[in-house]
Amino acid sequence: MFVALGDSFTEGVGDKNKHLPNGVRGWADRVAEKLAKAEPGWEYANLAVRSKRLRHVVDEQLEHALALKPSLITLYAGGNDILDFGTDMEQLMAEYEHLVARLAATGATLVLFTGYDVKVSAVLEPFKRRNALYNQRVRELAADYGAVLVDYWCMDAYHDRRMWAADRLHMSKAGHKYLAARVLDQLGVPHKISPKDWDPPRRLKLREWERQQRRWINDWVVPLFGRKLRGVTLGDSLSPRWPDPVKVPRKGGLRKLQENKLLENTEAKGQETA
Numbered sequence: 359m360f361v362a363l364g365d366s367f368t369e370g371v372g373d374k375n376k377h378l379p380n381g382v383r384g385w386a387d388r389v390a391e392k393l394a395k396a397e398p399g400w401e402y403a404n405l406a407v408r409s410k411r412l413r414h415v416v417d418e419q420l421e422h423a424l425a426l427k428p429s430l431i432t433l434y435a436g437g438n439d440i441l442d443f444g445t446d447m448e449q450l451m452a453e454y455e456h457l458v459a460r461l462a463a464t465g466a467t468l469v470l471f472t473g474y475d476v477k478v479s480a481v482l483e484p485f486k487r488r489n490a491l492y493n494q495r496v497r498e499l500a501a502d503y504g505a506v507l508v509d510y511w512c513m514d515a516y517h518d519r520r521m522w523a524a525d526r527l528h529m530s531k532a533g534h535k536y537l538a539a540r541v542l543d544q545l546g547v548p549h550k551i552s553p554k555d556w557d558p559p560r561r562l563k564l565r566e567w568e569r570q571q572r573r574w575i576n577d578w579v580v581p582l583f584g585r586k587l588r589g590v591t592l593g594d595s596l597s598p599r600w601p602d603p604v605k606v607p608r609k610g611g612l613r614k615l616q617e618n619k620l621l622e623n624t625e626a627k628g629q630e631t632a
Contacts (some may be wrong), residue, residue, distance in 0.1 A: 359603060360393060362386040363461075364435050366408035366527045367471070367539040368590075369599060372528030377613050379599035385480055385529075386387040386432060387612050388538035392432075392531075392549045394606035401603040402612075403428075409591030412436045412450060416457055424464065426603060431461050432541070440473070440488045442586070452493045469541065470610045472511040495584040507545050513540065518559060525578040542560045 362368045370384020374623050378387070384613035390402035403426055405419040415435040423431065436454055439445050462468050472493040474488060493511050498506035513536075515521060529537065532554045539551040562570070585591060600612075 359403070359426055359430040360390055360430040360432075360433045361402075361423045361426050362404045362406055363415055363423055363432060364406040365415070365438055366406070366528060367434045367437060368404065368406035368432065369408050370534065371408050372523035372525075373531045373534040375613070378616055380596055382599070383531075383534065383612075385534040385538040385541065387620070388535065388551070389432075389541050389545075389547075390606050392538070392542055392547055392551075393612040394608050396549075397545050398608045400606050402600060402606050403598075403603045406601040407593040407598055407599045408594050409438060409593035410435070411439050411442070412453055418454070419535065420457065420460060421438045422601070424460070428466050430469070430584060431464070431466045432471075432547075433461060434471040434473075440485055445488070451547070454495070455499055456501055457503070458499050462505065463527055466505065467545070468505040468598050469508060469544070470505045471508045472514055474510050474513075489511070500509055506536075510537070510582050514538075515553060518556065520554070520556060520559065526574060526576075529540060536626075561572055571598075613623050 362531065363598045365610070366372075366388050368384065370382035370387060373382060374383075375383040386400075386404050386406070390400065390404075392403075394400040403423075403544070405422055407414075407418075410418070415433075425542065435457070435470075436450055439450050440447075458468070458470065473488055473489050473496075478582045497507060497509070515536055516529075521524075521530055521536065522528070523530045523533075535551055536553055539549060542549045542551070604612070604615055606612060
């Protein structure tokens, strides 16, 4: 049983897929599919929901995850707290350690992630020191609790802007695929996910860069800080994508599973109205 906990990073935001729950796929789905391909019979639950803070992961996901008795757990949480005004980093990391301790005590293989230092704009530079502190403690805790560390911060591939979605804070489809490969490598699971063979990125002209900056600020930065001021998030009306364990098909993956579910629901409704 593989259980994934966290926020948008693990939910799969940035990797759009209209055929799957919440309209996204993500690295965790890909890991689950490769696990099932390598060793049929794997079950998978993904409890992550975008915008969740560490306290939400503890309150809404922890006990559910423990009840599932997983053999593999992935956790990324706290990134949204880092971007919140007034976050006490010492308190945040103490709460993070408590969560890690609870998960490690299950005896499951536990995978932890550092956070990437996204260089998108001077607007977010004040949060850089927080991110460095977070990463330092995650590395220490991974060593202390015998967790597998995926050091996302060190991955040079993410210097390419094509690895990022339009909001510049979430990975693109290519970014999610690359991360899935790195997680599988750390777990020793065979796969054939290969990095994108891109030409060097085209250098933007000054006018193009300015236009992109304005669009990014208007489309993403202003709404983000507006939501923070109003105390609302994009995850308020969403549920976890795979809250109950699903047996991942060896062939066809989770999309095939979802198609079968939709077909069964359609047939059931047809029988009710017949």
